Amino acid sequence: MVTHETGSSIGGTLFGKTRRAVLGLLFTRSDRRFYLREIVRLTGSGEGPVQRELAALVGAGLVTREREGRQVYHQANRACPVFDEVRSLIVKTSGVADVLRDSLSPLADETAFACVYGSFARGDERSGSDVDVLVVGDAGFADVVRALGPAQEKLGREVNPTVFTLAEWRQKLAAGHPFVRDVVRKSKVMLVGDERGLQALAT
Amino acid sequence: MSVDSRPWPPRYAFEEHQASHDELRGLLAQADRLLADAEVTLVSTASRHALAHNAVVILAHLALAAHGWRTTESHHYWGIDSLKHTVGLSDDEVDVLQAHRAKRHHAAYSPEPMVSEAEMAELLAQAKGLRVRVVAWLCDQHADLWDTTPD
Numbered sequence: 271m272v273t274h275e276t277g278s279s280i281g282g283t284l285f286g287k288t289r290r291a292v293l294g295l296l297f298t299r300s301d302r303r304f305y306l307r308e309i310v311r312l313t314g315s316g317e318g319p320v321q322r323e324l325a326a327l328v329g330a331g332l333v334t335r336e337r338e339g340r341q342v343y344h345q346a347n348r349a350c351p352v353f354d355e356v357r358s359l360i361v362k363t364s365g366v367a368d369v370l371r372d373s374l375s376p377l378a379d380e381t382a383f384a385c386v387y388g389s390f391a392r393g394d395e396r397s398g399s400d401v402d403v404l405v406v407g408d409a410g411f412a413d414v415v416r417a418l419g420p421a422q423e424k425l426g427r428e429v430n431p432t433v434f435t436l437a438e439w440r441q442k443l444a445a446g447h448p449f450v451r452d453v454v455r456k457s458k459v460m461l462v463g464d465e466r467g468l469q470a471l472a473t
Numbered sequence: 474m475s476v477d478s479r480p481w482p483p484r485y486a487f488e489e490h491q492a493s494h495d496e497l498r499g500l501l502a503q504a505d506r507l508l509a510d511a512e513v514t515l516v517s518t519a520s521r522h523a524l525a526h527n528a529v530v531i532l533a534h535l536a537l538a539a540h541g542w543r544t545t546e547s548h549h550y551w552g553i554d555s556l557k558h559t560v561g562l563s564d565d566e567v568d569v570l571q572a573h574r575a576k577r578h579h580a581a582y583s584p585e586p587m588v589s590e591a592e593m594a595e596l597l598a599q600a601k602g603l604r605v606r607v608v609a610w611l612c613d614q615h616a617d618l619w620d621t622t623p624d
Contacts, residue, residue, distance in 0.1 A: 411592045412599075415572040416565055430575060434589045449587040 284359075288319040289327075296333060296346040297357045298365035299426065301396060303336065303345035312426075332356060361459060366390060366401060366425060371461050373421035380409040382436055383463035391457045400428040403461070404453055406439045406468070443469075481558050482542055486551045492538035494618055497611070500535040504528045504604060511597050519580045522593040525600045526577040529553065529570055532600070532607045536560050539615040549574050556603075560610040570599065 285293065291313035296304065309324070310317050324344055327333040331350050336343045347353060361367055366386060374384055385391070388402035405414050414431045422429045434442075442450040454469050510516075511524035526549075533552035536559035537543060544551040553570045556562040562570075573596045580588050611619040 411572070411595045412569040415569045419568060428575065430579065431572070432576075432587055432589060433592055435591050438590055 288313070288315045289323050291315050292320060292323045292327065293332075293356070293360050294365040294368070296327075296344065297360040300346035300348060300353075300357065303334075303343035305341050305343050309344065361386075361390070367459050367461055369421045369424050370401070370403060370418070370429070373418050374405070374414075374461060377405075377407075377409045377413060377417050378462070380407050380413070381405055381462045382407040383439075383468045384461040385453070385463075385465075385468070386459040386461065387453045387456065391459050400430045401425060403429055403431045404434070404458075405431055405462075406434045406436060408435065409433060482551075482555065486544055486546050487537075487542045487555075488545050489541060490538055490543040491541070492618065494620065497535055497539055497619060500531055500538065501604075501608070504531040504535065507531065508597070508600060508604065511600070518590050518593045519588040522573070522588040522596055523577050523581065525593065525597040526573055528600045529573075529596070529603055532603050533559075536607050536610065539611055539618055560603075560606050562603075562606075566599075573599075 284290075292309060292315070295309060295312055304312070306317070306320065306324070309315075310320050313320065324333060324335070328335045328344070332347055332352075334345050334347045336345070346357070350356070370384075370386065374381060383404075383406040385404050386401060387404055389396070389399045390401050403414075403418065409417075411431065411433045414433050418429045418431060439450065443454065458465070460468075507524050507528035511521045511528065513521070530549050530552045533556050534543065534548070537552065537555045540555075540559050542555070544555075550571070553567060553574060556570070557564065557567050573592070576588060576592065
């Protein structure tokens with residue numbers, strides 16, 4: 271059975287559109303700083319609303335502001351006491367996961383499970399880190415690469431898919447294949463389906 | 474296909490090259506050996522995937538050489554990219570081959586290489602299809618250099 275967990279409404283419920291976009295950008299690329307016009311361009315939001323959100327986020331200590339010459343830079347504040355929690359929430363609802371879910375939606379009927387694994391799911395990604403995505407179902411590798419193309423552009427990172435058929439996933443899970451075992455055991459962010467279902471395929 | 478107005482090929486990654494008939498035939502023979510090896514089921518899926526990828530790169534360099542060029546750096550990336558300009562692969566087709574290239578690279582240097590059987594089979598089918606397209610293109614566009622002897 272193909273099950274879907276969109277989760278995209280969580281981000282929309284918790285945050286307004288512009289805040290969600292700004293947090294999504296700054297907290298999924300927390301290794302770098304952005305100047306205002308860059309944030310406006312990358313989030314596709316208006317300059318006024320972005321300025322207001324940044325002022326609020328700086329005021330709350332979630333984002334730092336740094337002036338250098340005539341340019342003002344903003345960056346997610348790693349020293350903020352709730353940085354890890356906010357980042358985790360953003361990745362799961364409004365950042366990377368949201369973008370990837372949107373990109374994979376044309377393949378909904380062919381996707382049983384999909385998740386982000388690796389450094390991004392663990393929260394220890396670096397500036398050059400790729401986003402590792404697992405897709406299990408009937409979709410082909412070429413279909414998944416094409417579907418994820420827009421996500422790569424939006425995220426500004428390489429997205430590396432690994433695509434399994436359900437039969438091969440089941441077989442490798444049952445055989446204790448190191449890669450499959452690691453994905454199941456370690457941190458991941460579900461994009462399609464739920465974690466228990468992904469693990470239960472071996473039984 | 475997107476329209477790219479920049480001149481091709483970029484001179485920092487390519488140089489002019491006068492290919493010979495023997496060189497082109499040698500490259501095709503090499504691609505055929507790699508494709509045959511990629512069919513061997515005794516080796517791992519990741520190795521078969523790497524062999525199919527290498528066949529794609531050799532076929533790309535074969536077409537590029539017939540076109541009068543060779544790469545000077547990032548040979549796998551630029552070789553695959555050149556297929557848009559030689560045999561006329563679409564941006565989509567090249568993007569998929571580049572994704573396989575990235576996967577092959579990760580698999581080569583990762584302690585836990587992961588290439589699924591489906592991914593390997595898909596690339597092998599693409600590589601075989603590319604071989605057909607490259608030979609047809611050579612017969613059509615570079616018959617003087619290639620000759621029209623059936624393969």
